[in-house]
Amino acid sequence: MKKVDKKWVLLCSTAIAAVYSAGYYTTESQAAVQPIQQHIVSNLQKNNDSLNGTGKKVVNSQKNKLYKDGTFTGSGWNRRGSIGVQVTIKNDKIKDVEISDFAMHYSESDVVGLPDEVLKKQNAQVMNVSGATYSTQAFQDAVQEALDQARNA
Amino acid sequence: MTIQKWIKTPKGYVTATLVSYLIIASIGSKNIMGVKNGIIAICLAFVVDFLYCRMKNRKSSKDSTVITGLFISLILSFTTPWQIVAGTAVIAILSKHLLVYKKKPIFNPAAVGLLLSIFIFQTGQSWWGAFGDLPAWTIIFLVIGGYLITDRVNKFPQVLSFLGTFFVLLLLMGMLNVGNAADAFRPPFINATLFFSFFMLTDPPTSPAKYKNQVLFGILSAVSGVLVYGIFGGLTYLFIGLFIGNIYSYLQKRSSSKATVLTQNVKTQYQTRTSRNACR
Numbered sequence: 565m566k567k568v569d570k571k572w573v574l575l576c577s578t579a580i581a582a583v584y585s586a587g588y589y590t591t592e593s594q595a596a597v598q599p600i601q602q603h604i605v606s607n608l609q610k611n612n613d614s615l616n617g618t619g620k621k622v623v624n625s626q627k628n629k630l631y632k633d634g635t636f637t638g639s640g641w642n643r644r645g646s647i648g649v650q651v652t653i654k655n656d657k658i659k660d661v662e663i664s665d666f667a668m669h670y671s672e673s674d675v676v677g678l679p680d681e682v683l684k685k686q687n688a689q690v691m692n693v694s695g696a697t698y699s700t701q702a703f704q705d706a707v708q709e710a711l712d713q714a715r716n717a
Numbered sequence: 718m719t720i721q722k723w724i725k726t727p728k729g730y731v732t733a734t735l736v737s738y739l740i741i742a743s744i745g746s747k748n749i750m751g752v753k754n755g756i757i758a759i760c761l762a763f764v765v766d767f768l769y770c771r772m773k774n775r776k777s778s779k780d781s782t783v784i785t786g787l788f789i790s791l792i793l794s795f796t797t798p799w800q801i802v803a804g805t806a807v808i809a810i811l812s813k814h815l816l817v818y819k820k821k822p823i824f825n826p827a828a829v830g831l832l833l834s835i836f837i838f839q840t841g842q843s844w845w846g847a848f849g850d851l852p853a854w855t856i857i858f859l860v861i862g863g864y865l866i867t868d869r870v871n872k873f874p875q876v877l878s879f880l881g882t883f884f885v886l887l888l889l890m891g892m893l894n895v896g897n898a899a900d901a902f903r904p905p906f907i908n909a910t911l912f913f914s915f916f917m918l919t920d921p922p923t924s925p926a927k928y929k930n931q932v933l934f935g936i937l938s939a940v941s942g943v944l945v946y947g948i949f950g951g952l953t954y955l956f957i958g959l960f961i962g963n964i965y966s967y968l969q970k971r972s973s974s975k976a977t978v979l980t981q982n983v984k985t986q987y988q989t990r991t992s993r994n995a996c997r
Binding site for chain 1: 805868874881884885892904906
């Protein structure tokens, strides 16, 4: 069969590149919104904690503790999506970890056992046993961010 | 066949390009696990292919077996356990031999293995071999390699109609704020789309040869792929889109084959009648 004229290939490729560019710029605001929203949520949590009256009391009464008591949110994201978590701490112990938002392009079942692993290990360093590197990394980052917020200054 | 001659064949082109991608991506990610997975996938694919062909007394295409193994190792995350890589390769080779029409595979074998591995093994597909984790400028490697392959197998109408329809639909999704079009325009998803359209969509046995059919194949694959992405998200959309195209190609081949048989029958009947009349 006769090969396609290269001029047509060039013309069509240019048109496709133009549509791609239009799509890229149209969705730029949507692409930027996701991580920013996650940050706003975690910052709100942080601000609420430091602004309310009890917050100060808690900090004063827990000067010798590594973490403040309470529930803290954190988020982790990479090129494959984002994960949001809520970590509850009491008396320097991680009492509960919940995945509050799962927006990865992979299955949520990949990370379903990770909260229990955090409770067991009492830190964010979970094992990547399933090969789900990106989801595990995002989860670790989210838990670490929550723990960083809970840390006493 | 000498190496110089082999490398100029379509399968030689694809194999050389995929091997070079495996090397570039391994250097870029500073990890040799992908190469290890590549060797496992190719070896397992060879073993299953050899055993099946021996049992059924069939000829085996070694090039396509290597290509299937390479696709699997470049698309599955390099942290995937070796047993899962092996399992995916086995499924792919079995589909190559079992889902056939006139001894040619109906569906792209690597795509079947990779799609089923998502449901069976819950594999995380990173498309690392399409440079999804490397800086955006590395996409240039995909475009250069993809252009050479597409030109060699004469599939420009298919690739261009696929990419054109795919991006127009995603643009509409982005404008209407439906689904997650933003991700699809950006790495690693754009890398996956380009790699897929240049190397998997253009597989000669599972796609049509005529230009008109190539255009329809590309449009069908893109529409179904974007629909799956818009409704379900995830990473299955490219493979499902390809299968819809593969089914279209299969139906085309079947109908044209039936038409050929019908024409031959009519011709035979006509010849028999003419010879009978001549005898009288």
